[in-house]
Amino acid sequence: MNKSLKEVVPIPHIYIRGNILEKGNMLGVAGDKAAWAKDLNLPRNAEFTFFAGCGYQFMRYVEGMMKAAASMEKIGLGMERSIGISKVFGKIGINLPSITAKVTAAGKEDTYTIILVSAARILQKLGVDIGYMYEDEPCCGSPLYYSGFLDDYIENANKNFEVFKSLGIQRLIGLIPACTASLRDYYPKYVEGYDLEVYHFIEVVAQRLKETNIKPKLKEKLTIAYHDPCQLSRYLEIVDAPREVMASIKGLELREPDPEQCKQWSTCCGGGGLEAGSPELCERLGLRRVEELLNTGANVIVSHCPACVMQLKRSTEKMKADVNVMDLVEILDEALG
Amino acid sequence: MKTDNTQETDSIKEMETEILNNIQTCINCRMCVPMCPTYEGWITQSAFGRLAAINLHLKYGLGSIEELSRLIFSCANCRRCQERCKMLSTNVTPTDTIIKTRQLLARKAQEWGRN
Structure with a gap:
């Protein structure tokens, strides 16, 4: 028992x-x-x-490690076995994840x-x-x-x-x-x-943009689809603030997916917790979400959470979709000049 | 030492009661099923199915603990089902209850490890 x-x-x-x-x-x-x-x-x-x-x-580092884990899976070593191996290294004083992560992340922007x-x-x-x-x-x-x-x-x-x-x-x-x-x-x-x-x-x-006279403006026009992160839209219940910020940026056009797929009903992209235990399920979720976002006709996917951005990037790469994935912070920084 | 063990067992009982009480408020409408991003045709890939499995396991000991763990750890914690329950004004909090069950299983295993 x-x-x-x-x-x-x-x-x-x-x-x-x-x-x-x-x-x-x-x-x-x-x-x-x-x-x-x-x-x-x-x-x-x-x-x-x-x-x-x-x-x-x-x-x-996560990006690098996930890629390393995926290649280990290809040669027949699952996530659990790879962790087992790194633990053995840990016992003799070698921090394998740190080394793998540093090597796989090295030279990358x-x-x-x-x-x-x-x-x-x-x-x-x-x-x-x-x-x-x-x-x-x-x-x-x-x-x-x-x-x-x-x-x-x-x-x-x-x-x-x-x-x-x-x-x-x-x-x-x-x-x-x-x-x-x-x-x-x-x-x-x-x-x-x-x-x-x-x-x-x-x-x-969003609050400061309302209070001040600052008008963010993009040099080139962008058509984006926004992915509401679960933790932001349903845990923190923040759905209006990112939209207010996006609406204030001149040159930015927001295309929303189906009302059942955005704001508090936003479909989960699978990033975050699921990755660790169920990588295959996590991958399927990512592909399904990217498809929903691409149906809007936007050429840039924007989100506001590191796990979502990483997952969406990975999924668009997998689908070989000609679309950029960005964090809202990057767009706002550019628009503020 | 014995007092400590009794206290821990009490906390496990409290957690179980809290989980079961929350599941009892479910009106079995299954509106959460298509909400779940992990749903691919099997009812256990939804909040409804996961809560049913938790209920059957905790109340009647049905299904192995490993199987239950597999089901509850395949939840993405996205709270889309919970949002649906909230809209329907039921008091069920499926995601929170699933997370609480993870905490219950981990606490049980840690206690078994100590004894």
Whole structure:
């Protein structure tokens, strides 16, 4: 009757848990977390603190690792076996995922961390006083919650609240929808006295665009289809703000898919949690979603979540579709000049 | 030591009650089925099917725990089903209940590992 953890939780999820608890990020990649911000001179203390999260910082490694995992699958080594092998290396002191990730990501233009720089720059251009915690920024721990490790999640959340308090942080602006939902909606349930105000980047941007006279404008006209990330539209319930921002950008035409496939009914692209345990199912979901978005006739697919952007990119590549996948941040940064 | 174990068992019981109570409010309308992005023809690839499997397993011990785990970990946590329930004004929160069941299974396994 009694089963071990491995039998009830898919192994990749257990592996991610180990990485968060031991290394402080999902992938267990050792590296300078704050490197992206080195040229921005963001203060440590400000009215709002920018919460960069793990997603954009480590996404290029995920891309590399997923490709490596896919090729291992081709030669007959499944995800679980590959993880088993990397664990053996780990025991003798070699961090295989870190090496694989660095090798596969080497020489490739990093299209993800640049989004963090753009996001911080956009907030500055709109006159929002932001600071950054640099290497003190913790992992919000949300994968622990979705993988079933509630006790670890609660412990991590309480530890993080102490860190925020000790640094005098009161207001956070999150960029990654999953981190923001975790900090805004789950932390208050599990952390006593939790009183941080948490906003999502796009809400703040929409608000500031209304208050100021700034008119974003694109040099070339773009016809886009917007994919609402699940965590943004249904967890955080933010569907109007990104549309207000897009409507304010001159030269941008938004084409919506069927009403049953957008806003709070947006079809899931399969990115995020599903990738770890069911890669094949995740791939089918991605292809189906891209098809829905392409039916709008748009030539650029835009989303606002690192997991969605990566998944949609992978799916369009797989379909060999002549379409670009971008983050809303990239478009906005360009439009603000 | 014994007190600790009793406490943990209580927390497992509480979680089970919470999960089952939430499933009881389902009106079996199956509107969530076409909402699920993982649905490819089998009812267990939907919130309705997953909740039914959780209910049968927790209440009557039907189906193996490994099979249940496979079903609930194939959910994308996208909450599209939950949005449908909300619109229909039922109190079911399928996605949250599926996630809670993952937490229950993990906690059970961790407890078995300790004993």
